[in-house]
Amino acid sequence: MTIGNLSPASIVSYTRSVSKLSIFHELSPRDMELDQVLDFLVYLKEEEGLQWRTLKLYVGGLRYYYQEIVGSIDLAGKIPYPKEKPSLPQIMSREELAQLFSGCLNLKHRVLFRLLYSSGLRRMELLNLKLRDIDTKDGKRRIRVNQGKGGKDRYTVLSERVLEELRIYFKQCRPKDYLFNGQRKGSPMSRGALRHALDSAVKRSGLKRVVTPHLLRHCFASHALEEGMNIKTLQYLLGHQSIQTTLIYLHVSEIPLSKAFSPLDRWEEDV
Structure with missing residues (x-):
């Protein structure tokens, strides 16, 4: 399968979707009708008990395959996404x-997790960070995200406190090329190593809950809104294509009324 501007994780996920469809019907997906694709999705939901998020990945992979690889735009558009809505994130x-x-x-590890939370980065965006992506020129404090989800570049915030901690970390650890090296200098930290480090920190801290890298991103978004960040600014920092995705955090954030104001009071001050 020739796949364009997709992340390695998406390539693996999409390839798995098409492969399992082929195995299920013992037939090349190119030769299938829409009903056969729908039968496969019903099987995944009813027999394997897959949840909304996992089914969505399968549908995304199949739609991409039929539209971009096979060239059947009509068939791709008729493969429906699951109706269920995602549950609200449980914020720390x-x-x-x-x-x-x-x-x-x-x-x-301390700097890594504080950076993950304070910037709202995705897991792979963090692991792919290179030293040159930390931008402090001309008094700026920001992080350049290269080829984020959807292949888009953007900037996100860099905490002043975390920047100071990064400077100490750099002097002590001397990372090469990537901000967080793996076992070899110049290579990125692996997803497995990140997972192990986070699990160890949770265990040592005494927390009685599951913590994932993506949960720290959820916390960044929710806490940023509580501190008064504009929803459009947050959408850009998170790299969300749709504002609807960002609006989910309005339902889990505790925005104090003390931060509310009347626009009349603001503009009449200048009159």
Whole structure:
């Protein structure tokens, strides 16, 4: 399968979708009708019990295959996404985050997780960060995200406190090329190593909950809204294509009324 501007994780996911469809019907997907594709999706939901998010990945892979590879735009458009809505993210409190950071085994892991939370990066965006992506020129503090989800570049925020911690980390660890190296200098940290480091920090901290890299991204979004960040600004920082995705965080954020104001009071001050 020739796949264009997709992340490695998407390539694996999409390839798996097409492969399982072929195995299910013992037939090349190119020779299938829409009904056969729908039968496969019903099987995944009813027999394998796949949830909304996993089914969505399968549908995305199959739609991409039929539209971009086979060239059957009509068939691709008739493969429906599952109707269920995603559950709201379970946000960690600020106290729980502080507890997590205190459980980090070393400086590298502490800086890594604080950067993940404070910038709202996705897991692979963090692991793919290179030293040159930390932009502090001309008094700026920002992180360049190269080829994020959907192949788009963007910038996100760099915490002043985390920047100081990064400078200490750099002096002690001397990373090469990538901001967070794996076992070999110049190579990126692996997803498995990140997962192990986070699991260890959770265990050492005494937290009694599941913590994932993506949960830290959820926390960034929710807490940013609570502190008064504009929803459009947050959409850009998170790299969301649709504002509807960002609006989910309005339902889980505790935005205090003390931050509310009347626009009349604001503009009449200048009259």
